[in-house]
Amino acid sequence: MAIGRIGVSFIIFVVISLRYIHCAFIPKDEYLIDCGSLTNTTIGSRVFVADVSLSSTLTTASNNLVSNSQNSVPSSYGSALFRTARVFTSPSSYSFPIQVHGRHFIRLYFFPFVNGSSNLAAAIFGVSAQDVVLLDNFQPQAESATVKEFSLNITRDTLVLKFVPSGSTSLAFVNAIEVVSIPDNLIRNTAQIVNPRQKYEGLSGQLLETIYRINMGGPLVLPNNDTLWRTWETDEIYLHKSNISQVTPTYTGAIKYVKGGATQETAPNVVYATARRLAFVNMASPRLNLTWWFNVDANSKYLIRFHFCDTVSEAAGKLLFNVYINTLSADKNFNLFNLANGSLATALFMDYVLEAKDVSANLSISIGTSDSLNALPDAILNGLEILKIDGFASVVESTGSKKNFGILLGSILGAVAVVIMVVIVLSLVLRKKKVAKHDWKTWAPFSIDGLTSRSTGSRTSNETAFTIAQKGILGYRIPFSMLQEATNNFDENMVIGVGGFGKVYKGVLRDETQVAVKRGNPTSQQGLNEFRTEIELLSRLRHRHLVSLIGYCDEKNEMILVYEYMEKGTLRTHLYGSGLPSLSWKQRLEICIGSARGLHHLHTGQAKAIIHRDIKSANILLDENLLAKVADFGLSKTGPELDQTHISTAVKGSFGYLDPEYFRRQQLTEKSDVYSFGVVLHEVLCARPVIDPTLPRKMVNLAEWGIKWLKRGELEQLVDPGIAGSIRPESLRKFGETIMKCLADSGVECPSMGDVLWNLEYALQLQEFDSSVSAINSTNRISELSPLVQSINASQGITSGEVDALSLNDHSNVSMDNVFSQLINSEGR
Numbered sequence: 001m002a003i004g005r006i007g008v009s010f011i012i013f014v015v016i017s018l019r020y021i022h023c024a025f026i027p028k029d030e031y032l033i034d035c036g037s038l039t040n041t042t043i044g045s046r047v048f049v050a051d052v053s054l055s056s057t058l059t060t061a062s063n064n065l066v067s068n069s070q071n072s073v074p075s076s077y078g079s080a081l082f083r084t085a086r087v088f089t090s091p092s093s094y095s096f097p098i099q100v101h102g103r104h105f106i107r108l109y110f111f112p113f114v115n116g117s118s119n120l121a122a123a124i125f126g127v128s129a130q131d132v133v134l135l136d137n138f139q140p141q142a143e144s145a146t147v148k149e150f151s152l153n154i155t156r157d158t159l160v161l162k163f164v165p166s167g168s169t170s171l172a173f174v175n176a177i178e179v180v181s182i183p184d185n186l187i188r189n190t191a192q193i194v195n196p197r198q199k200y201e202g203l204s205g206q207l208l209e210t211i212y213r214i215n216m217g218g219p220l221v222l223p224n225n226d227t228l229w230r231t232w233e234t235d236e237i238y239l240h241k242s243n244i245s246q247v248t249p250t251y252t253g254a255i256k257y258v259k260g261g262a263t264q265e266t267a268p269n270v271v272y273a274t275a276r277r278l279a280f281v282n283m284a285s286p287r288l289n290l291t292w293w294f295n296v297d298a299n300s301k302y303l304i305r306f307h308f309c310d311t312v313s314e315a316a317g318k319l320l321f322n323v324y325i326n327t328l329s330a331d332k333n334f335n336l337f338n339l340a341n342g343s344l345a346t347a348l349f350m351d352y353v354l355e356a357k358d359v360s361a362n363l364s365i366s367i368g369t370s371d372s373l374n375a376l377p378d379a380i381l382n383g384l385e386i387l388k389i390d391g392f393a394s395v396v397e398s399t400g401s402k403k404n405f406g407i408l409l410g411s412i413l414g415a416v417a418v419v420i421m422v423v424i425v426l427s428l429v430l431r432k433k434k435v436a437k438h439d440w441k442t443w444a445p446f447s448i449d450g451l452t453s454r455s456t457g458s459r460t461s462n463e464t465a466f467t468i469a470q471k472g473i474l475g476y477r478i479p480f481s482m483l484q485e486a487t488n489n490f491d492e493n494m495v496i497g498v499g500g501f502g503k504v505y506k507g508v509l510r511d512e513t514q515v516a517v518k519r520g521n522p523t524s525q526q527g528l529n530e531f532r533t534e535i536e537l538l539s540r541l542r543h544r545h546l547v548s549l550i551g552y553c554d555e556k557n558e559m560i561l562v563y564e565y566m567e568k569g570t571l572r573t574h575l576y577g578s579g580l581p582s583l584s585w586k587q588r589l590e591i592c593i594g595s596a597r598g599l600h601h602l603h604t605g606q607a608k609a610i611i612h613r614d615i616k617s618a619n620i621l622l623d624e625n626l627l628a629k630v631a632d633f634g635l636s637k638t639g640p641e642l643d644q645t646h647i648s649t650a651v652k653g654s655f656g657y658l659d660p661e662y663f664r665r666q667q668l669t670e671k672s673d674v675y676s677f678g679v680v681l682h683e684v685l686c687a688r689p690v691i692d693p694t695l696p697r698k699m700v701n702l703a704e705w706g707i708k709w710l711k712r713g714e715l716e717q718l719v720d721p722g723i724a725g726s727i728r729p730e731s732l733r734k735f736g737e738t739i740m741k742c743l744a745d746s747g748v749e750c751p752s753m754g755d756v757l758w759n760l761e762y763a764l765q766l767q768e769f770d771s772s773v774s775a776i777n778s779t780n781r782i783s784e785l786s787p788l789v790q791s792i793n794a795s796q797g798i799t800s801g802e803v804d805a806l807s808l809n810d811h812s813n814v815s816m817d818n819v820f821s822q823l824i825n826s827e828g829r
Ligand SMILES: *[C@@H]1O[C@H](CO)[C@@H](O)[C@H](O)[C@H]1NC(C)=O
Pocket: 219, 220, 221, 224, 225, 270
């Protein structure tokens, strides 16, 4: 009892305190910079530090520091920041040490004024952060102040903000910069896709640019009144027909926060306390929609966040309404009361993703009366954020139920709530101290590379090396210029592969990371689809045995994919035709196991299976340690819906590897990959091309020819003579068996990739087992082989599970612990 009471009073204490302290979240990283200024500038309670005071090496500033004495300054928030600017005539960057990885706001202030020879209105430039393009060919609007806000998950210890003038005669400039950490839970990983209704995943790694942030029916909220120093505009100018709406009276009670709902940082209280509502409510009025219009960029996808708080209902549960985005239904009979666990005046939000295909230059947001008989003709909206999503993320299974919403919110926020409470309490304690330390914090060391290097005349240190995330954030845009540099302007000598899609170049980035740069042929439409498929799939798939995508470039109609560099090239070149030393049996088995694991992950690692469709030895790549990774996802398709067993599609893939069943029926299942993988296993065993027209007719097609020998149990006819002597017969037998299962006549008999993996692991165990004990010579092994193979021949027709059981019994002398621990270890990554 006593503990309970303490708990309750603790919560009340926090809630009450928050109502009076509007900036409860204390960012770990907080850089506020007034660029080009000689003195610090105070805006409300925030001090923007003059950038000249930050670098002792800054000697000649006259070129770069421009003041705006003649021009009037726009009377917006932070207008004092627009009196000076830092101007760059060559690529230059600011570096900020980052104390906590995670989401940060990056705000860039621009006001293009004219002062003497510097006409900032003519500036066109790009800005990048980490490896991400924030602004590309950006020209700030003349005579107006612009603040661009981005939120980026920073995964490095240093954030390099780079300004690059577009073209040699152009300028870049900036008036002020903020780099501030924000709570990671502000952006959740998942959201609801509007069309088709599916779950969107991968938001937490993505770059977001704030396009609109609106306080519906409420006042303008300036950064000083926001919990995270954001600006919330008023909504009148976006409202379509204001005469069908009314502004709700500002709610004066306490806004409630529930598990799974908004937090204090999601939006300031005033956003939830004010709202726009349909007029004529509670009357027998016609069904109506209340609509706002926004101009957006048609080629992007957006995260749209609705803020709701039912401050209007008298009785609970009557406020039901519909929500539309671009006339697509986002939610029907939206029920705030349920989301708020049955209480009114609770801060809630909903996230939707509108895919680029559904976006046009005018974006409409509507709330409208529900058809439900229980509902009053009423609808409200408290706030709205429209954030542009950069980079690609993923689509997972259809969901479509609001229950998920609650569970999702609950599980994420539940964990975070505790942390936030601790932070809040700490913040109350530390607040006084923090104010004293504020100055020190904001001018924590950072450098202005462009300027320091210019004064020393060094060109090379002028260029900030971009480092590419090998892990973590993915699917980011990489500037074309960087790829030109990395590949020596797409030098033919750097070509390491040519395919249907285009050429693959080896590249070296500035931080000396080696990459493979696949440059698509821009004329092919099929190329464009494959390009997108590959980015979308690879940015959501991370696996040790799948080739990682580092980034992409779609500047100037380019279709370039940048992958991790695979030193040893394709499996194919190690098998035949290249004169490379032949791989040992163990190496071959390990490569097969690695690629099987990659494929197994493709098939089972996501809610919906992904079918590769183009498995072949040329799409299995090897790194410097011969670790195998599956590559080339351009043809991949997401697997069938749960209620279907296959998807119908035009036949694609590579001749010689195609599953005949897929070919005949044009139906795609995971089993088509298993078949192709069986052909690869065959290739590995025989070390010959799958189609070799120079051979006698019967032997041209490896799969057809090989299966005959396999069925007869005469594997020795097939084995690569280069290694035949070193293969233990049990291992070979198991391998042959695995091939036969993969190439089974019908998909139903064909094993899953998991089974294949298991069998290959077992083949490896059999190869390694007691290799130290026995010194069987090669002739012995081959002669032992046939009878063993014959015995499985006799057992044909039983299911794959039984075969497993049988073959285990056959080898009862093998330590099962050994086999299983190997399996467990290899899976327990
Ligand atoms: C913003 O804060 C100031 C005091 O800092 C207060 O007077 C004003 O009413 C607040 N505005 C809003 C919209 O909350």
